[in-house]
Amino acid sequence: MSICFDFETLSERERYKLMIGTVVPRPIALVTTVDEHGRVNAAPFSFFNCLSADPPILALGVENNPDMSFKDTGHNIRMTEVFTVNIVSFAIAEAMHVCGSKYPRGVDELKEAGLTAKPGVKVASPYIAEAPAAFECKRHVTLELGKSRQIIMGEIVYAHYRDGVVDPERLRVDPAQLDAIARLGGDTCSTIRDRFEMLTPKL
Numbered sequence: 001m002s003i004c005f006d007f008e009t010l011s012e013r014e015r016y017k018l019m020i021g022t023v024v025p026r027p028i029a030l031v032t033t034v035d036e037h038g039r040v041n042a043a044p045f046s047f048f049n050c051l052s053a054d055p056p057i058l059a060l061g062v063e064n065n066p067d068m069s070f071k072d073t074g075h076n077i078r079m080t081e082v083f084t085v086n087i088v089s090f091a092i093a094e095a096m097h098v099c100g101s102k103y104p105r106g107v108d109e110l111k112e113a114g115l116t117a118k119p120g121v122k123v124a125s126p127y128i129a130e131a132p133a134a135f136e137c138k139r140h141v142t143l144e145l146g147k148s149r150q151i152i153m154g155e156i157v158y159a160h161y162r163d164g165v166v167d168p169e170r171l172r173v174d175p176a177q178l179d180a181i182a183r184l185g186g187d188t189c190s191t192i193r194d195r196f197e198m199l200t201p202k203l
């Protein structure tokens with residue numbers, strides 16, 4: 001016996017529940033942007049991953065608000081063409097959650113969460129001083145998926161790491177120092193503290 005679902009007959013909510021519970025763990029991007037007036041915004045996105053190294057492309061899956069208006073992140077990237085992906089460590093997990101609350105446009109979630117904005121080097125959006133790593137991105141392409149979703153791809157143009165997170169000679173990122181968290185289904189998150197090594201067999 002197995003349990004099966006016809007995705008073509010499920011509701012949007014049912015598909016969402018199955019997908020976010022099954023495609024796990026999903027990394028969390030705490031995305032910082034600025035609007036056309038230079039006001040800072042921050043929000044978490046777990047429909048997120050890196051898709052290519054040449055060119056170096058990250059992708060975000062951004063929903064619209066229920067009334068179909070753009071989330072502030074989507075609006076700001078549309079207006080400024082840049083964004084910064086900050087990796088979420090366990091130490092800033094609660095602050096990330098504060099940034100996920102529905103604040104009105106123009107409210108700086110970093111201030112609400114007690115996080116520190118540092119000026120971007122190549123982009124107008126700031127990076128978060130407390131994040132273990134941050135990628136400054138220029139919008140590469142936006143895919144409109146249906147009427148309420150966008151996949152926003154950004155090209156990484158600059159990277160920041162906190163001291164100790166990356167070996168500057170070998171470019172090895174230390175997962176223990178990064179201490180990233182990930183999202184599972186529902187409200188459950190996980191750490192990356194249980195790890196093992198696997199070598200690809202040599203043929």
Ligand SMILES: Cc1cc2nc3c(=O)[nH]c(=O)nc-3n(C[C@H](O)[C@H](O)[C@H](O)COP(=O)(O)O)c2cc1C
Nearest residue numbers: 043044045046047061062063071072073100101102
């Ligand atoms: C851990 C976490 C992951 C989230 N992932 C997404 C996501 O992938 N896509 C999305 O549209 N919203 C996601 N959200 C919800 C947004 O963060 C939320 O709607 C936020 O208020 C948007 O803020 P903004 O209007 O400032 O852009 C997530 C929230 C949390 C807490």
